[in-house]
Amino acid sequence: MKQDRTAPTPAPAEPLDQQLDHHPYADLDRMARALLAQNTGGVSPFSISQAIGDWALHMSRAPGRQMELAERAVTNTLKVLADATGTSDTPPFKPMPYDHRFTHAGWDQMPYRFWKQSFLATQDWWNHATDELRGLSQADSDRVRFMVRQMLDIVSxxxxxxxxxxxxxxxxxxxxxxxxxxxxxxxxxxxxxxxxxRPETPEGFRIGQDLACTPGQVVYRNELFELIQYTPTTPQVHAEPVLIVPAWIMKYYILDLTPQNSMIRYLVDQGFTVFAISWCNPGQAQAELTLESYRKDGVMAAVEAISTIVPDQKIHAAGYCLGGTILSIAAATMARDEDDRLASVTLLAAQTDFSEAGELLLFLDESQVAFLEDLMWAQGYLDxxxxxxxxxxxxxxxxxxxxxxxxxxxxxxxxxxxxxVWNNDTTRMPARMHSEYLRGLFLENRLTAGRFAVEGRVIALKDISVPLYVVGTESDHIAPWKSVYKIRLFTDCDLTFTLTSSGHNGGIVSEPGHPHRHYRTGHRAAEARYVDPDTWLAEHAPTEGSWWTNWADWLAAKSSGQGQPPAMGAADYPPLAPAPGTYIYQE
Structure with a gap:
């Protein structure tokens, strides 16, 4: 029997400034919180005080932990003194791998070594003081540890x-x-x-000349995005085109940097017809854009245009970060509606389950989201x-x-x-869309909980039947690889998971020839049993080099052959401007 997924018909969505309480005094409260948020960087002081209070109360009722911490304080002090007097062979405390503050050789000489070790010993003590404590919320424990780390960093x-x-x-x-x-x-x-x-762009890093300079044409434009079709560089191309869906929090050219490390140029040179979405930089007038806008007027509008330009061919769709999240929503909706225009789906450092979304969760609870909503209500966007x-x-x-x-x-x-240069070229987030994203996905995790509805009906990732290629990065603090890996729990289709070295950006921009890069990759057949991430890691040895080559081979294997390159645009989608288009220059 076919499962009924029809959700109750939702009431028409209200504009953001009419949500919550309609009483005029409520607007005064929201404006007060918005003014406070502008001075705290959008961080809610109420969430901070609540976490500190929770930790302090539980610590006050834990005499055993207090004795343990007192003992650790004495032990750490003795270790530092032993190191200072030369009776210790090796430094007792070492900075974290990503902490580069103490790399200068002078830190190994006195008295600097003593100051460094004292700081690291204090850091070690606080890490244990904010460790797991029975009865204490893990979220509050992590938040207090994060805040203590910020304060210690100030006095380093x-x-x-x-x-x-x-x-x-x-x-x-x-x-x-x-x-x-x-x-x-x-x-x-x-x-x-x-x-x-914004400062002047440095010489040698001009947009359209040095960066984002892969030749192509804008073949479609609406208020939300421009669709770029790239000029082929090979006499024959794979039949199925590739659609790149980037995150809208940054400009798309993270995937089209210099000619040497442009993923888009690499795909074109491998014989693929590549299309990429270039999102607009929304202003206050676009405050009411929704997640559904980004799916329907973004991803689906691009699929419609590509299906016209390259008729009778399915599409390899690839989404990066938030672009991968909205692509997974679009793919699940297409599967539910029996729309078979996708040949495969690739998710690059993109989360579909947000229960283990890393340190970004430290910024999110009901108080924090409401705080950001009030800030965006006043501005129309998150700046x-x-x-x-x-x-x-x-x-x-x-x-x-x-x-x-x-x-x-x-x-x-x-x-x-x-x-x-790309990292400094950030974009704004529309108020309503960002509120829906934070609440529906981060805070309530609706997509994998079976409570995310599109057009009044719930969607399920399990409906996706096309092959999946999923990429995580080892040191990602925005989309931790084990969180990305969790898509294996919610899908049954043919799936290849690849884990690459480096972080959220560096791991994805990992062109062939890049030194000191490696990746692991493994295949899961459709309907195969689940393997936990630690077991998967132990069973897959690293391969030196770039994961791009593995992905290009995978895409080629999922394609149906080669033929003449399609024309640039079509009658209904004529070329409008040379790549990289106009939206990339919006400030």
Missing amino acids: PSNMPITNPEIIERTLDCHGHNILEGARHLAEDFVQTLTQH RPQMTRAFATIRAEDLIYTRAVKRYWLGKEDLPSDLT
Whole structure:
């Protein structure tokens, strides 16, 4: 018997400014919270105080844990003193692998070594103080640990010129000119923060010339996105075209950086007809865009256009990050509605289950989401700096403090790169869409809980029957690979999972020839039994090189042959502008 998935017909959605309480006093409350949110970077102080209170109350009722921590404090102190007096052969405490604040050789000399070890010992103590405690919410424990880490990072000896040997050495070598240069950098950054004016793009990193320069044409445009068709470079192409669905939180050209590390150019050179979505940068007028807008007027509009330009052929669809999430929703909806226009689906560092979504969950609970909603209600969108700060604080020791020391104390200019230029080219998030995304997916995890409805009917990832190629990255703190891997729990189709080295961006942009890269890959046949991620990792040895080659071979194997390249555009979709189009330049 066919399962009835019809959900109760929802009431017409209200605009964001009419949701919640309609009383005029409620608007006053929301405006007060929005003003506060603008000064806290969108972080709710109520969530912070609640987590601290929960941790403190449980700790006060745990005399055993208190004794354990007192013992650890004494032990850590003795270890630091033993190291300082030379009675310890090796340093007792080491920084985390991603923490590069103490790499200078001077940190191994006294007294800097003592200050470094004291800091790391304190960090170690707090890590244990905020460890699992019976009765304490894991979310509150993690949140307190995160906040303590932020406070410790502020007082790190690496931040102070008197306690950082690298700053002292640089100042002596430069006769103090580094301090003058650092002051100039600080003034420039202060003005830029106040004005929110984007700095000039460095020479050699111009959009459309050095980056995002793969030849092609915009063949479709609506208020939400431009669809780019790329010019073929091979005499024969695979019959099935490839659609790239990027995340809308950043510009699409993360997948089309320089010609040397452009995934799009690589696919074109491998004989694929490639299309890519370039999302708009929404403003206040587009505050009411929804998740459904991004599915229907985004992904599905692109599928419709490609099906006309390359008729009678199915489509290999690939989504990156949030683009992969909306692609999985679109694919499940197409499967439910018996729309068979997809040949395969590739998900690149994209989550479908958000119960283990990494450190981003530290920013999300009911209070936090409501806080962000009020901020977006006042602005119409979540602005670029507010998102950038959230991502940066996850790795504050490296992304904030290490950069600040280099720029303000050492007087060094930021060395531009294609990734840093792209990373600074952020976009805004429409208020209503972001609210739906945070509540429906992150907070309530509806997609894998069987409660995500499209057009009034629930969808299920299990309906997807086309082959899946899923990529996770080993050190991803935005979409942890074990969270990405969980799609194996919710699908039964033919699935290939690939785990690549590096992080959320670097692991995906991993072109052939990139040094020190490896990947693991494994195939699951349709209807095969589930294998947990740790077992999977143990059973699959790493392969040196780029996972791109494996994916291109997989796509080719799922294609039906080769033929002449299709025309650029069609009668209903004529070329409108050269790639990379116009939306990529929106500020």
